[in-house]
Amino acid sequence: MGIPGILYKYFYPNDLTISDSDEYFIEYAPLIDTRHATEHSVLYHNIGDSITHAKNADILLLGNSHVQMGLRGQYIKELAHKLGLKVFYLSTGAQRSAFPLSIIKKYNLSPKIVIVDADIDYFQHVDTVSWITDAYAKQDRWGAYKEYFEVYIRWHILKHIHAVFPYISLKPIVEHDFIIFRSSITGNWFFLHEPKYLKKIDSSLTMIKATDEEIGFAMNFKQELDKRHILLVLTRIPYINHQTNVESIASHLNVPVIILNIDNLTSNDRGLHLDEKSSQRFVQSFWHEFIKIPQVGHVLFP
Numbered sequence: 001m002g003i004p005g006i007l008y009k010y011f012y013p014n015d016l017t018i019s020d021s022d023e024y025f026i027e028y029a030p031l032i033d034t035r036h037a038t039e040h041s042v043l044y045h046n047i048g049d050s051i052t053h054a055k056n057a058d059i060l061l062l063g064n065s066h067v068q069m070g071l072r073g074q075y076i077k078e079l080a081h082k083l084g085l086k087v088f089y090l091s092t093g094a095q096r097s098a099f100p101l102s103i104i105k106k107y108n109l110s111p112k113i114v115i116v117d118a119d120i121d122y123f124q125h126v127d128t129v130s131w132i133t134d135a136y137a138k139q140d141r142w143g144a145y146k147e148y149f150e151v152y153i154r155w156h157i158l159k160h161i162h163a164v165f166p167y168i169s170l171k172p173i174v175e176h177d178f179i180i181f182r183s184s185i186t187g188n189w190f191f192l193h194e195p196k197y198l199k200k201i202d203s204s205l206t207m208i209k210a211t212d213e214e215i216g217f218a219m220n221f222k223q224e225l226d227k228r229h230i231l232l233v234l235t236r237i238p239y240i241n242h243q244t245n246v247e248s249i250a251s252h253l254n255v256p257v258i259i260l261n262i263d264n265l266t267s268n269d270r271g272l273h274l275d276e277k278s279s280q281r282f283v284q285s286f287w288h289e290f291i292k293i294p295q296v297g298h299v300l301f302p
Contacts, residue, residue: 045144057088063117067091069273070237073188075283089187203238240271
């Protein structure tokens with residue numbers, strides 16, 4: 001795969017049929033570090049079929065990349081399908097609550113349930129980090145399409161170039177080991193390639209009290225969902241940071257919360273996200289607890 005140091009030789013996989021599918025679009029790859037701009041643009045400006053499918057979902061999953069890697073689509077979709085449920089991932093990289101709330105309001109999304117991975121900063125300083133929402137609100141639809149197709153074309157050119165010629169980088173190797181596509185049907189990420197920097201994750205958590213500001217942002221978020229009769233369920237997906245205020249926020253909002261302590265979880269990117277095997281184990285436990293929640297049963301199966 002590569003040579004440690006400043007010389008990084010990366011050969012793209014030969015099986016790239018996923019990139020020719022109408023369902024998937026490129027989200028991240030080496031030399032195409034869009035900082036998750038593509039998926040934000042697709043969602044905010046309703047490019048393709050993503051919003052159509054989001055409107056038809058029974059369950060929306062919100063949060064940052066921990067959701068995409070901790071509650072992986074292939075496992076969640078299988079469990080949901082058995083119950084006749086449709087899920088859509090409104091989660092995006094580097095997400096805080098302002099962006100998905102703007103999408104829910106803009107397109108009047110009304111799922112039965114919204115599941116939020118309330119990371120430590122998810123409800124923090126929404127007024128100052130809503131630059132993502134502001135940026136795409138100022139971008140016109142033509143600009144959004146232009147950006148989308150520029151990324152698409154750049155990927156198709158580079159994947160063929162680096163199948164023959166090595167890619168040389170001065171950046172750390174770990175930054176270039178993801179190749180990610182996003183489904184326009186379910187919104188989940190598809191990982192064409194992932195890094196292999198194995199690290200154990202301790203899923204035990206240190207509970208801290210949410211600030212008044214965080215509670216205020218969370219209350220506003222829930223009020224918008226209440227207007228649409230949407231049940232909010234909070235959770236916390238394990239990663240290297242053990243601190244969480246999710247229990248405190250859930251208590252103030254009076255909403256269900258799922259907190260799991262699972263032994264021997266592992267990460268493939270030095271503790272930042274769950275790897276595929278750990279995600280499968282986490283999803284099984286998560287879904288079991290999720291379906292047991294009385295409010296969930298009442299909403300999904302009245």
